[in-house]
Amino acid sequence: MNGTNEKWDALPISWHEEAAGQLEASETLLAWFEPDLDNRLSYARGLVVLTDRRLLSRRAQENGRASWESWPLTESMSLRTDEHGSAALLELADASGRLACWRYTAAQATAAQRLVQKWASWRRGQRAGSASERALAVCPSCGAAINADEGRCEACAAGPVKPSLSALFRLASFSRSRAGLIVLGFLLTLAATTASLVPPYLTRPIIDEVIRPWETTKTDNSSLAIWYLGGLAGAALLAWALDWAKLYVLAWVSERISADLRAKTYAHLQQLSLEFFGGKRTGDLISRISNDTERLCNFLSINLIDFASDVLMIVMTAAALLWMNPLLALAALCPFPLIVWMVARVRGRLLRGYRQAGAAWGAMTSVVADAIPGIRVVKAFAQENREIERFNASNERVFYSANRLNKVWSLFGPTVTLLTTCGLLIVWASGIWQIYLGRITLGVLTAFLALISRFYTRMESMIRMGSAVQRASASAQRIFEILDKKSNVPEPVRPIHPGRLRGKIELRGVRFKYGTREVLHGLDLIVEPGEMIGLVGPTGAGKTTLINLICRFYDVSAGAILVDGVDVRSFPVEEYRRNIGIVLQEPFLFYGTIAENIAYGRPGASRDEIVAAARAARAHEFILRLPCGYDSLVGERGQNLSGGERQRISIARALLIDPRILILDEATSSVDTETEREIQAALENLVHGRTTIAIAHRLSTLRRADRLVVVENGQIAETGRHDELLDARGSYARLHQAQMELVYGRDSSGK
Amino acid sequence: MENNGAANGQARPRPFGLRHDAWGRLVLIDAEGRQHTGVEVVRAFPISDPRHGIAICDAKGRELVWLADLDALPASLVQQIKDELTQREFMPIIHRIVKVSAPIEPSEWEVETDRGRTSFVLNSEDDVHKLDEQRALITDAHGIRYLISDIEQLDANSRRLLERYL
Ligand SMILES: Nc1ncnc2c1ncn2[C@@H]1O[C@H](COP(=O)(O)OP(=O)(O)O)[C@@H](O)[C@H]1O
Ligand SMILES: [Mg+2]
Numbered sequence: 001m002n003g004t005n006e007k008w009d010a011l012p013i014s015w016h017e018e019a020a021g022q023l024e025a026s027e028t029l030l031a032w033f034e035p036d037l038d039n040r041l042s043y044a045r046g047l048v049v050l051t052d053r054r055l056l057s058r059r060a061q062e063n064g065r066a067s068w069e070s071w072p073l074t075e076s077m078s079l080r081t082d083e084h085g086s087a088a089l090l091e092l093a094d095a096s097g098r099l100a101c102w103r104y105t106a107a108q109a110t111a112a113q114r115l116v117q118k119w120a121s122w123r124r125g126q127r128a129g130s131a132s133e134r135a136l137a138v139c140p141s142c143g144a145a146i147n148a149d150e151g152r153c154e155a156c157a158a159g160p161v162k163p164s165l166s167a168l169f170r171l172a173s174f175s176r177s178r179a180g181l182i183v184l185g186f187l188l189t190l191a192a193t194t195a196s197l198v199p200p201y202l203t204r205p206i207i208d209e210v211i212r213p214w215e216t217t218k219t220d221n222s223s224l225a226i227w228y229l230g231g232l233a234g235a236a237l238l239a240w241a242l243d244w245a246k247l248y249v250l251a252w253v254s255e256r257i258s259a260d261l262r263a264k265t266y267a268h269l270q271q272l273s274l275e276f277f278g279g280k281r282t283g284d285l286i287s288r289i290s291n292d293t294e295r296l297c298n299f300l301s302i303n304l305i306d307f308a309s310d311v312l313m314i315v316m317t318a319a320a321l322l323w324m325n326p327l328l329a330l331a332a333l334c335p336f337p338l339i340v341w342m343v344a345r346v347r348g349r350l351l352r353g354y355r356q357a358g359a360a361w362g363a364m365t366s367v368v369a370d371a372i373p374g375i376r377v378v379k380a381f382a383q384e385n386r387e388i389e390r391f392n393a394s395n396e397r398v399f400y401s402a403n404r405l406n407k408v409w410s411l412f413g414p415t416v417t418l419l420t421t422c423g424l425l426i427v428w429a430s431g432i433w434q435i436y437l438g439r440i441t442l443g444v445l446t447a448f449l450a451l452i453s454r455f456y457t458r459m460e461s462m463i464r465m466g467s468a469v470q471r472a473s474a475s476a477q478r479i480f481e482i483l484d485k486k487s488n489v490p491e492p493v494r495p496i497h498p499g500r501l502r503g504k505i506e507l508r509g510v511r512f513k514y515g516t517r518e519v520l521h522g523l524d525l526i527v528e529p530g531e532m533i534g535l536v537g538p539t540g541a542g543k544t545t546l547i548n549l550i551c552r553f554y555d556v557s558a559g560a561i562l563v564d565g566v567d568v569r570s571f572p573v574e575e576y577r578r579n580i581g582i583v584l585q586e587p588f589l590f591y592g593t594i595a596e597n598i599a600y601g602r603p604g605a606s607r608d609e610i611v612a613a614a615r616a617a618r619a620h621e622f623i624l625r626l627p628c629g630y631d632s633l634v635g636e637r638g639q640n641l642s643g644g645e646r647q648r649i650s651i652a653r654a655l656l657i658d659p660r661i662l663i664l665d666e667a668t669s670s671v672d673t674e675t676e677r678e679i680q681a682a683l684e685n686l687v688h689g690r691t692t693i694a695i696a697h698r699l700s701t702l703r704r705a706d707r708l709v710v711v712e713n714g715q716i717a718e719t720g721r722h723d724e725l726l727d728a729r730g731s732y733a734r735l736h737q738a739q740m741e742l743v744y745g746r747d748s749s750g751k
Numbered sequence: 752m753e754n755n756g757a758a759n760g761q762a763r764p765r766p767f768g769l770r771h772d773a774w775g776r777l778v779l780i781d782a783e784g785r786q787h788t789g790v791e792v793v794r795a796f797p798i799s800d801p802r803h804g805i806a807i808c809d810a811k812g813r814e815l816v817w818l819a820d821l822d823a824l825p826a827s828l829v830q831q832i833k834d835e836l837t838q839r840e841f842m843p844i845i846h847r848i849v850k851v852s853a854p855i856e857p858s859e860w861e862v863e864t865d866r867g868r869t870s871f872v873l874n875s876e877d878d879v880h881k882l883d884e885q886r887a888l889i890t891d892a893h894g895i896r897y898l899i900s901d902i903e904q905l906d907a908n909s910r911r912l913l914e915r916y917l
Contacts, residue, residue: 593799595796595799607795607796607799607800607803607804608804608819611795611804611817620814621808621812621813621814622812623795624793624795624806624808624812624814625793625808625812627894627896628797628798628896629793629794629795629796629797630795630796630799630804631796631797631798631799633880
């Protein structure tokens with residue numbers, strides 16, 4: 001067994017050979033990292049390796065060779081990352097100064113941090129003599145939990161956008177459950193197409209056996225004529241019946257498929273984490289769910305069937321033509337390859353055009369979805385005209401993108417018609433010539449013309465469909481873009497069911513980043529079951545972020561949050577959240593009645609429970625004053641109510657689920673002091689027996705708290721009781737003093 | 752919600768009386784014999800559960816008495832409360848929709864209700880709200896509410912007129 005190779009196993013294969021030479025016999029590899037920039041910030045791949053005794057580095061030289069350096073690890077050494085600039089820095093220093101530094105882009109940030117973490121835990125292990133812990137890491141670009149030893153995020157490693165048509169083929173997976181009906185529809189199409197071919201085919205015998213004999217020799221074949229006419233009528237009736245059945249079956253199937261697709265997309269959307277919605281515009285999502293699925297439905301119901309029947313028809317007519325007269329058929333099909341070539345050329349342009357048009361449409365919907373909820377602000381700042389212009393601008397873009405498509409299309413369509421007319425012309429010319437030579441009868445020519453005109457009509461409609469296909473595949477791509485998104489708050493592979501929690505919360509070295517910006521820098525805190533914690537600190541300190549992490553709206557970038565001793569990432573998200581009641585800074589009510597809104601988290605709650613929760617939140621009396629009491633409609637987003645009223649309803653909503661963990665994020669910031677006092681009184685009973693985390697700006701709100709935690713710049717500055725913190729004369733004392741000055745004026749601040 | 756003991760105290764109705772004073776105002780005499788003038792009787796769930804959850808509030812809107820269930824009260828008092836509620840509440844029940852003036856809002860509706868024939872203006876289709884499978888609530892331009900207690904019971908023409916809104 002080759003011991004050296006095994007040690008370097010974790011490294012990318014390309015380094016194995018080179019790195020192997022650098023290693024000493026008993027040295028073990030701890031971590032590695034590939035800086036991707038040189039110190040002048042040009043791209044250059046390097047390697048930094050941490051072993052149990054050295055830090056090694058390989059740098060590319062200008063002459064294309066590489067040089068290795070190494071530093072034995074000492075007590076005074078420090079390794080840190082600095083990710084403030086757009087290119088990050090890993091720095092090795094000791095007491096005398098900087099020893100070396102490496103530059104890298106955000107793509108390597110996780111690996112660099114892992115190296116530093118390994119370094120730190122190895123150092124800790126050295127000092128304490130304990131085994132080094134396994135660091136949990138999170139992908140910085142998408143937030144999915146990743147294996148720290150791999151440092152590669154599978155969610156992000158997904159390749160670039162797949163080619164266009166495959167999106168349409170993926171629709172097949174939605175159709176599988178309806179396969180029987182689809183096959184039926186297809187068979188009906190086949191039958192209908194065959195039936196519709198009968199009339200032109202009968203033209204030949206009618207002319208050659210009935211009309212021509214009469215014209216030339218006055219032979220009376222009327223009995224035959226009746227048979228043929230009957231055949232024509234029968235075929236027409238049959239075609240009608242088959243068409244009817246086919247259209248109905250396929251329309252049903254396609255409507256069903258797109259309804260399934262809509263349902264699936266919406267359900268998937270609901271599962272995605274907050275981060276996804278942070279980066280998305282509502283209007284665009286609405287447009288994807290409504291417009292794009294509608295387009296797909298149209299495509300499936302109208303175009304796809306036509307397309308299939310056209311292809312069939314073309315193949316069958318071509319066969320019939322060849323069978324009747326191969327020479328004439330070949331002449332007639334002359335322009336066909338040319339048309340196929342043109343279609344191939346235009347296809348890509350159409351797809352790009354439709355994607356652009358879809359995006360433009362989404363952007364336009366977004367403008368509306370953005371402005372309408374903010375209409376009060378628009379009016380207050382008298383910006384109606386600006387909003388109109390904003391809408392017009394995006395509307396123009398919709399027009400422009402549609403126009404670009406039309407430009408291609410308007411030239412393409414007639415060109416195809418021209419070519420098909422040419423085909424007909426060729427048939428006429430060569431037909432006349434062949435009749436001249438006596439090679440074919442008039443009946444054959446007529447039948448031929450009837451067939452070929454059908455052939456080219458079908459051809460044309462199929463080509464027109466090309467645009468519908470591209471449009472549909474653009475829509476399908478937009479839908480699958482959503483369906484392919486993974487939640488950044490992934491469900492655990494081996495879930496632990498929380499049941500009803502006790503409510504002990506433990507933060508261990510919690511760090512969190514929005515994108516690349518770290519807003520929480522290592523928080524440690526233990527909250528006992530039933531304890532009430534007051535979180536205070538300046539705005540932007542990261543209090544809401546911390547709560548988002550506890551609720552698992554996001555996952556930590558590093559460190560862990562444990563509830564009842566279990567990492568929250570091990571709980572199924574839904575079961576875990578059922579234990580948490582949240583009252584947010586901006587209360588959000590849904591369209592519906594007040595009772596429905598209060599019972600939102602527990603739709604089965606009885607009316608008595610709803611009233612009790614409303615009483616506890618001091619909402620009962622104002623609700624009684626509304627014209628319909630608890631049955632009053634609150635309007636979209638609760639706009640018929642005042643901010644304080646909305647807030648009290650959202651408090652009632654949180655209380656109704658009787659949560660183990662109650663979270664109040666500036667829950668009382670928009671109510672007047674009188675109401676706040678009332679809510680306070682109610683909360684006194686309610687926080688009892690629940691772990692409560694309350695954020696408040698008015699420090700007086702938190703006087704019931706067992707402990708106050710002061711958060712500053714993403715770190716915990718102080719913890720303690722009110723009077724302890726005042727005595728400590730730290731941040732809290734300053735905050736407190738500032739508020740006293742606000743309330744009582746400057747002079748009383750000294751007391 | 753077992754632990755909101757503070758609120759539950761009000762849920763148990765204590766003896767009280769109602770009467771009208773010389774100005775026709777409603778007066779509540781509470782268990783301690785105090786008189787509250789100008790009180791109002793309101794239903795908490797006038798639409799979804801009109802028979803339960805009735806509150807008596809004072810002129811400022813503070814709740815004085817909460818009656819979870821009228822059955823627990825003496826019959827005379829129940830009658831008094833019911834009379835008071837019918838006095839206060841005006842919500843015609845639509846039996847038939849005669850005519851809707853236009854297919855787009857605002858439209859004028861002509862209806863037959865339990866309180867007679869009337870017409871009203873509907874401002875937007877959002878003002879027709881389906882409560883459950885049977886019932887619908889219509890709010891007109893003045894905020895007056897009309898109830899349709901059973902959509903199935905309407906005649907075919909009314910249903911056809913209503914269909915688009917539900
Ligand atoms: N969704 C987000 N994306 C990017 N940055 C955010 C987001 N939410 C908050 N931040 C930033 O994180 C910091 C902490 O915010 P927050 O936790 O809301 O502070 P607060 O203590 O006032 O509740 C702020 O600087 C804010 O700008
Ligand atoms: Mg906040």
